[in-house]
Amino acid sequence: MTADQGLAPANPGVIAGTDEVSAPRNPLRDPRDRRIPRVAGPCVLVMFGVTGDLARKKLMPAVYDLANRGLLPPGFSFVGFARRDWADEDFAQVTYQAVKEYARTPFRDAVWQQLSEGVRFVSGSFSDDAAFDRLAATVRQLDDERGTGGNYAFYLSIPPGQFPAVVQQLKRSGLSDSGGDGWRRVVIEKPFGHDLASARELNATLDGVFPPHAVFRIDHYLGKETVQNILALRFANEMYEPIWNRGYVDHVQITMAEDIGIGGRAGYYDGIGAARDVIQNHLLQLLALIAMEEPAAFDADSLRMEKEKVLSAVRLPADITAGTSRGQYSAGWQGGRQVRGFLEEEGIPADSRTETYAALRLGVDTRRWAGVPFYLRAGKRLPRRMTEIALIFHRAPHLPFSATDTEELGQNAMVIRIQPDEGITVRFGSKVPGTAMEVRDVNMDFAYGESFTESSPEAYERLLLDVLIGDPPLFPRQAEVELGWRILDPIEEFWASYTKPEQYPAGTAGPPSADAMMARDGRAWRRL
Amino acid sequence: MTIDLTDTTTGAIHEALTQARRRMGGPASGTVLTLIIVTDEAAQYDAVRAASQAGREHPSRVLAVITRKPKAESRLDAEIRVGETGPGETILLRMYGPLGQHADSARWPSAG
Numbered sequence: 001m002t003a004d005q006g007l008a009p010a011n012p013g014v015i016a017g018t019d020e021v022s023a024p025r026n027p028l029r030d031p032r033d034r035r036i037p038r039v040a041g042p043c044v045l046v047m048f049g050v051t052g053d054l055a056r057k058k059l060m061p062a063v064y065d066l067a068n069r070g071l072l073p074p075g076f077s078f079v080g081f082a083r084r085d086w087a088d089e090d091f092a093q094v095t096y097q098a099v100k101e102y103a104r105t106p107f108r109d110a111v112w113q114q115l116s117e118g119v120r121f122v123s124g125s126f127s128d129d130a131a132f133d134r135l136a137a138t139v140r141q142l143d144d145e146r147g148t149g150g151n152y153a154f155y156l157s158i159p160p161g162q163f164p165a166v167v168q169q170l171k172r173s174g175l176s177d178s179g180g181d182g183w184r185r186v187v188i189e190k191p192f193g194h195d196l197a198s199a200r201e202l203n204a205t206l207d208g209v210f211p212p213h214a215v216f217r218i219d220h221y222l223g224k225e226t227v228q229n230i231l232a233l234r235f236a237n238e239m240y241e242p243i244w245n246r247g248y249v250d251h252v253q254i255t256m257a258e259d260i261g262i263g264g265r266a267g268y269y270d271g272i273g274a275a276r277d278v279i280q281n282h283l284l285q286l287l288a289l290i291a292m293e294e295p296a297a298f299d300a301d302s303l304r305m306e307k308e309k310v311l312s313a314v315r316l317p318a319d320i321t322a323g324t325s326r327g328q329y330s331a332g333w334q335g336g337r338q339v340r341g342f343l344e345e346e347g348i349p350a351d352s353r354t355e356t357y358a359a360l361r362l363g364v365d366t367r368r369w370a371g372v373p374f375y376l377r378a379g380k381r382l383p384r385r386m387t388e389i390a391l392i393f394h395r396a397p398h399l400p401f402s403a404t405d406t407e408e409l410g411q412n413a414m415v416i417r418i419q420p421d422e423g424i425t426v427r428f429g430s431k432v433p434g435t436a437m438e439v440r441d442v443n444m445d446f447a448y449g450e451s452f453t454e455s456s457p458e459a460y461e462r463l464l465l466d467v468l469i470g471d472p473p474l475f476p477r478q479a480e481v482e483l484g485w486r487i488l489d490p491i492e493e494f495w496a497s498y499t500k501p502e503q504y505p506a507g508t509a510g511p512p513s514a515d516a517m518m519a520r521d522g523r524a525w526r527r528l
Numbered sequence: 529m530t531i532d533l534t535d536t537t538t539g540a541i542h543e544a545l546t547q548a549r550r551r552m553g554g555p556a557s558g559t560v561l562t563l564i565i566v567t568d569e570a571a572q573y574d575a576v577r578a579a580s581q582a583g584r585e586h587p588s589r590v591l592a593v594i595t596r597k598p599k600a601e602s603r604l605d606a607e608i609r610v611g612e613t614g615p616g617e618t619i620l621l622r623m624y625g626p627l628g629q630h631a632d633s634a635r636w637p638s639a640g
Contacts, residue, residue, distance in 0.1 A: 259539050333633030335538035336604030336623070383633075384542060421546045449550045507633040 040066075040468035042075045042149045044139050048126075048166055049157035050080035050091070054189070059157065060095050061102040062460040067115045068105040069457075071465055075146040077118035081135060083125050091121035104458055118146055126165040132173040139175070150182025153467055157189060159268075164205045171209045187216045187467050190281050194272060195492065196485035203478050216467045217481065221282040222474045223459030223466075225448070226422045230289045230389075231298070233416070233424070240414075241294075243393070245368045250411060251521075252290060252374045253390045254283050257382040257528050259335055261506070262356070266347030275326070275358040275492065278378045280484045284311065285476065286389055286418075287374055291364050300472040304480065311483040315363040320494045322520065326355035327504045327511030329381040334507035339381065341506065355501040356380045359514040360491065361521075373521065377514065381506040383528045387418035390526050401437060408440035415526075422456070423447035531608040538633075541606045545617065548610045561588035566631070569594055569622075576618060583616060590618045595628035602627040 029036065045063065049055055066072050080091045096116070100107060120138050124131020142148050152175065156166060167186075170176040178184045186206065193199030206215050221227055234240055243249070256278055262269045269277065288307040295302035317323020330341035342348060342356050357379030364374060393412040406429070413427040424446045432438040448456060466474055502511035509515075509528045518524050529552070531544050563583070567575050572594050579590045602625040609618040623631055 259537075333627065333630035336602075336627060336633060337537055338602060338626070338630075383538070385539060420543070447550065 037069070037071060038465070038469055038471075039071050040073060040076070040465060041151065042073050042147055043151035043153060043468055044077045044079060044142050044148045045153050045155060045464075045468070046079045046081065046135070046139065047155045047157060048081050050082050050094070051084065052157055055157050056094075056098040057102050058458070058460045059155065059464070060098040061104065062458060062464050064095075064099040064103045064112070064115060065105045065458065065461050066465055068103070068108060068111045072115075072468075074114060075118065075148055076115070077120065077139075077142045077146055077148055078115070079120045079122060079135070079138060079142070081122045081124070081131075083123070084121075085123055086121050088119060088121050092116045092119040095119060118142070126162055126169060129169070129172065132169040132175070136173045136175050150178060151184075152182070153185045153187060155187045155467075160188075160191060160193070160202055163188070163202060167205055167209050176209045183214070183470065184210065185214050185216055185467055185470065186210050187218060189218050191272065191276065192217060192281070192481045193485065194276055195489050196482060199478075199481050199485050203481075212478065213472065215478075216463075216472065216475045217477075218460075218463055219281050219285055219476055220459040220463065221418070222285060222476070223461075223463040224418060224422075225456035225462075226416065226418045227286065227289065228474070230286075230416060235294050244391075246370055246372045248393050249369075249372055250392050250394045251372055251523060252287075253392065253526055254286050254290075254374065254376045254388075255390070255526065255528070256283060256378040256387045257385060258380045259382060259385045261329065261339060261381050262342065262345055262348075266345055270348050270352055270354050273326075273354040273358065274356055274378045274380065275360070275488055275495075279358055279360065279376055280488045281476075281481075283376045283378060284314075284484045284487065285480075287311075287314070287362070287364075287376065288480075290389055290391075291366075291369055291374070293366075293368070298473070300475075303473050304477050308477075308479050308483060310364060310366065311480060311487070313365045313369075314483075314487050315365050316487065316490060317361050317363075320491055321499070322517065323361040324491055324495070325357075325359040325511055325514035325517050326495060326499065326501045327357035327379070327514070328352075328354070328501040329356050329379075329506045330503040332381075332505035332507050334381050335383070339506045341503075342381075353496075353500055355495070357382075357501075357504060357510045357514070359510065359517060361517060362487070375518065375523075375525070377510065377525070379510055382509060383507055385420065386528060388526075389416040389418070390414070392523075401439060405437045406439045408438070410441050413526075421447065422449070529609070529611050531606075531610075533606040533608070535603050536606050537604065541608065541619070541621075544606075544608055545610075545619075548608065548617075552611055561586065563588045563590050565590065565592045567592060567594055569596060572620070576620070580618065587616055589616045592618070592620045593631050594620060594622045595631065596622050597624050598626070598628055600624040 047055060047059065063078060067076065078095070096112065099112070120142065122131060122135045122138055124134065139152055143150050154170060156163060158166065176184055188206070193202050234244060288310050292306040292310040295306045328342045331344065332339065343350050343352060357377070359375065359377040362374045362376065364372070391414045395411055399406055409429040410427070415425040415427070417423050417425065426444045427441050428444070429439045430442040432440055463474060466472070502513050504511040509525065515525065529548060531548060533540055533544060563579055565575050565579060572592060576590060576592050583590060604627060605622040607620040
């Protein structure tokens with residue numbers, strides 16, 4: 001590490017990999033300088049599973065968008081690996097189409113020309129030794145031709161079942177070994193296992209080949225600007241932290257509602273369900289960010305430490321039947337269209353017990369949050385697509401108004417909208433104009449789109465750039481993944497042995513048992 | 529500004545509303561009340577005009593649910609008026625076919 005570290009101790013956003021051999025620092029560049037964007041160093045991105053939906057709709061466009069914003073070095077190279085009989089040009093064509101269709105920044109031919117010169121394709125299956133040898137030769141050739149300096153990032157956009165094969169091949173072909181110069185990083189996507197045991201197994205597969213700091217687990221929620229803003233909101237402001245505790249907060253609701261069904265993901269979704277699919281990762285990460293204590297610094301280690309601390313303090317409901325709810329959407333009308341029920345979806349067995357809606361009531365056993373329930377819910381085919389975190393505050397301990405004056409007054413609330421329509425809403429009581437004293441709820445709104453003209457980068461853009469730069473704070477560590485499963489496993493086990501998901505008509509806000517769960521606590525879900 | 533959406537979904541309507549609000553500098557996100565009118569095409573014009581007038585005194589979002597041609601194929605058309613026409617947002621939802629019987633499925637989110 002260089003001497004300027006001493007000058008800027010807790011410098012947000014700029015974290016030299018503390019446990020990693022970083023690329024040589026540019027002596028002309030001060031890490032405190034915000035004027036120059038962070039640009040990735042020379043490197044190769046090797047992508048497995050390039051024929052998948054995620055690669056086409058998100059990753060390839062994200063690569064182009066990064067290039068278009070000037071955040072990738074000129075020599076950046078992009079290698080695809082798949083079981084297709086493609087030449088480099090064919091793969092470039094596929095990438096070109098994906099970029100044209102899904103990229104968020106305008107298409108510029110010059111950028112594409114530059115990028116496409118570094119596009120390569122290696123054809124082969126994951127059991128094919130020769131193919132991986134060809135891959136190794138290809139990236140080495142790129143090092144020579146385009147000066148990528150032996151820095152490779154491997155993006156495994158493939159089902160976890162295939163990880164061991166690929167990782168072993170990377171090891172066998174010598175690709176995983178940097179030999180001191182350059183770095184190796186591996187990027188994996190959720191699901192990180194389907195329970196604690198399988199998560200550990202998955203980690204063991206990677207662990208033997210890549211050191212822990214070289215493994216980047218992508219939880220794309222953490223790449224979202226609004227999620228990162230939770231930290232800014234809480235720890236850069238004076239107004240909120242004093243009331244961010246049990247003394248003021250009555251309860252917290254974290255919601256991730258989708259209006260779509262399972263679509264073509266039947267094969268993946270059946271047997272997984274809403275809780276494993278999104279609660280274990282996204283919602284628990286949101287909970288951690290909301291409930292955690294202030295980290296000592298905005299660097300990867302401090303952040304993860306605080307998140308781990310709060311996740312290990314999460315307490316399950318004493319009675320799982322009363323403290324959870326799960327459902328399956330049945331046929332109905334959603335958003336003006338008639339839609340099928342979950343059990344009638346293609347590829348789902350008629351007796352499937354996989355849930356498409358899950359709600360949990362969790363506690364956080366810390367001084368800050370004792371007695372404050374955190375309600376988490378996630379579901380498909382709900383009235384609309386929406387992810388939000390709502391902190392609902394206590395009612396004022398004493399109201400000097402008569403009961404009729406405040407009939408329309410609810411509890412104060414602060415709502416962080418993650419998507420869509422990113423922003424923050426504060427709900428509070430206000431006097432209705434007129435001669436009578438009448439107080440009712442009004443909203444005060446902050447919308448990202450209005451306050452900043454700069455559009456926030458797509459989550460995958462941000463995360464890919466962080467991988468290529470080697471900046472780890474936004475990636476959960478294995479310990480967090482395991483803590484997530486520790487929370488969810490007992491619930492899943494209980495569900496599997498004792499309960500059956502309740503049906504809820506598509507387009508409604510979930511099964512009646514979820515409402516009953518809230519009603520027992522004298523509370524209600526926020527309207528979707 | 530009037531936005532017409534034909535054969536649409538509530539998701540798309542919501543998106544369009546958000547965009548419109550953003551372009552206008554967010555006039556209606558703090559609106560307290562939503563007035564829902566269930567009507568037919570013949571009475572729609574007068575009803576919406578009356579609601580808009582009332583809206584000048586009691587700011588509200590006006591949501592008109594108009595059922596049309598119950599025998600037709602299900603379809604949802606939306607007309608979103610923001611700005612000049614009234615105090616808040618006015619949304620006309622035209623529902624064709626069996627959808628008219630399930631109007632609540634389309635009303636839900638936009639009333640949020």
